[in-house]
Amino acid sequence: MSPIDYKAMSDHELKQYFLQNRDDKEALQVYLDRINQHPHEVITTVDAADFNERIQVAVEKKRQGDTSEDRFQR
Structure with a gap:
């Protein structure tokens, strides 16, 4: 299995990935x-x-949906 490239993920993708893989502390x-x-x-x-x-x-x-913080919720 190849290492996961977190930097290639958007904020939303990374958040969703972590929520689905809560044991991934990195x-x-x-x-x-x-x-x-x-x-x-x-x-x-x-x-x-x-x-x-x-x-x-x-x-x-x-x-x-008109806030700068919105990018964390996508």
């Missing part, structure tokens, strides 16, 4: 390293005056 590590390299958007802070509004906007964007 796949998990590659996936975690990869997603930690992506910037994470800060939606709000707990002391923001418009906290609820920002959360509602973020939830709506997520429902519509």
